[in-house]
Amino acid sequence: MTSVNSEIVNKGELSKVYQVLTPNGDILEPIEAKIHESVILKMYENMLLVRAFDRKSVNLQRQGRMGTYSPFEGQEASQVGSALALSSNDWLFPTYRDHAAAIVHGQDMYRVFLYWKGHIEGSISPEGKKIMPPSVPIATQMIHAVGTSWASKIKNEQNVSIAYFGDGASSEGDFHEALNFAGVFKTPTIFFCQNNGYAISVPFESQSSSKTISQRALAYDIKGVRVDGNDIFAVWLTVKDAIERGLKGEGPTLIEAVTFRYGAHTTADDPKKYRDQEDLSNLWREHYDPLDRLKKFMNQNGLWNDEKEAELVKRINDQIDIHLNKAESYPMADPLDMFNHVYAQTPWQILEQQEELKQSLRKGERK
Template identity: 70%
Template sequence: MAMKSSELQKAGSWESEVFQVLNPEGKLLSELGGEIDEELMIKMYENMQFVRAFDRKSVILQRQGRIGTYAPFEGQEASQAGSAMALSDMDWMFPTYRDHAAAMIHGQEMYRVFLYWMAHMDGTTCTEGKKILPPSVPIATQLLHAVGTGWASKLDGDKDVSIAYFGDGASSEGDFHEALNFAGVFKTPTIFFCQNNGYAISVPFEKQSASRTIAQRAAAYDINGVRIDGNDIFAVYLTVKEAVERARRGEGPTLIEAVTFRYGAHTTADDPKKYRNQEEVSKEWRDNRDPLTRLNKFLTENGLWDETKEAELLSKVNAKIDEELKRAENYPKSHALQMFDHVYAETPWHIAEQREELKKYLAKDGDES
């Protein structure tokens, strides 16, 4: 039987008190039982390769001027893919501006993600039949929204669960504490999924908080809290799956701290070399703890993967990305006046006045949009 995430796997050094199932060498630390079968393992690997290829392509597109400033996530694929794969279609997702991998795996169409980074209004529109909120740019505000949605589901007698993604920097915001407090009091079916990258942009975690971990803060609100290896997709999947099941049973929220590391910059407008040791990135994380390399080792050693399958997958993934990018670039262009849409049910006079002023300016400038 697979080890539950509440039974913290101790593995030494940074991994002390971190739940881990698949170690960096691709070896299982506990039996998986029937919770993760071979088909699911392969799907996990395919999803991580898919989102990594998307992420690398997006960085290139930004450098080419084909999309705007972009927030990369390479290195965090296991956290996002594993968590999203543990959800059901009925569940609500509240992503940040960096969680497009989780959103796509949960059902958001890729071309819409491209549209978002092209500053198109339709890039925030959720795929029909899914419950994915637009990416949250303000830090930690989506945590309150997730709690409110979870509370509404509970009052209606539904079994929907809400998951809110955030980084370690968001745990320093007041909204984080308010959300956990409310969720604890009303036992809302909410999962707080923190990807602890170690830096809130340029500020290391030890300068943000005296708390040794983020997960331990759950105790202050009397809710379930667990710290996991965020580069171990098995650990991520099992932990979120357990949290979802607890929430559906009415046992309240869970705070999950996924310890991971983002290889690149905070955004393409940032230079991490100014505040972070890049040698640490390549030696400690990319070379030794990469989530894709880890799962690849396991699958290969167990006869489930080989170089031929790898080549076929990458060819398929790249073709899909090119297809979705073409769809986004051929999509009708947005215009500046759209910024006034869908803000108020009834447009107040000062907003109407601003809209007319911009309309006249655009007409004068030759843009009749």
């Protein structure tokens, strides 16, 4: 049981994608004029923050304090690097796994906790932030991102839309429709694929005969880039370039970030049933971990040390605890909320289900 990404690691072919920062912390091209030192520090601080948030969330789910959760550990460079490249005016269309990108773009952490605890308030973004609710249906947010960026273009607004998705979404019709419309109307849309090698249990080579996702850009005459998704410098620079192209009227960009998620698809999944989970995770964690890579670079260039690390870890843990306490101070979510804002006129069978749930909840209260 392998994947396209494990094969890349085993064959040492990660250098065939766009890479700036090597796993050893070395630089393949000058970055001094492109990435300021303050941005580099922000990259590491945010990656450390979201990794701690992710691990905390998995623990909360295991303790029964939160519902099913979708972890992202291993993909921090892809999410943080892409989100940091955006301006505050840009639209962000996340999936159910892109809470790291949402947090970096301005979503409150306590809102993310609320989302996974079943609160509708968890989908509300702060005033002035253009962060859409997480999309659970696969690939549908890609079409929405095209429509939003098309509207921005018509109104001469200087902002782009970025749609996050996994490799499994590239097998959906919405993927092709989104790329087609974006190409035709040259919308300032960034399609950001985090290719983890698996659509839940289906390896990429069983989804498509194409060797990469980025090559599909050719069919729609748009730019396609394949980038090392664990190299935050390469991700940030690629997204910056895509933003610049989009605002110049040069159309959309399809970015394939090759990465690997260490954990399960969700906390309800057992990946050991369909891939060599432990071996693959250890392989990627040991050789290609995005945080370790950036930390090596920072240490080598005098930007970081153990004392700064300890201070940051404490500050992050305190910050997460504050947001968790705020989320847990909310009353329990009302299961009946699931029936709201779905139909203008609710069908009879849904009304029956709603009434059945009401009766069940009343019986539970009496007990």
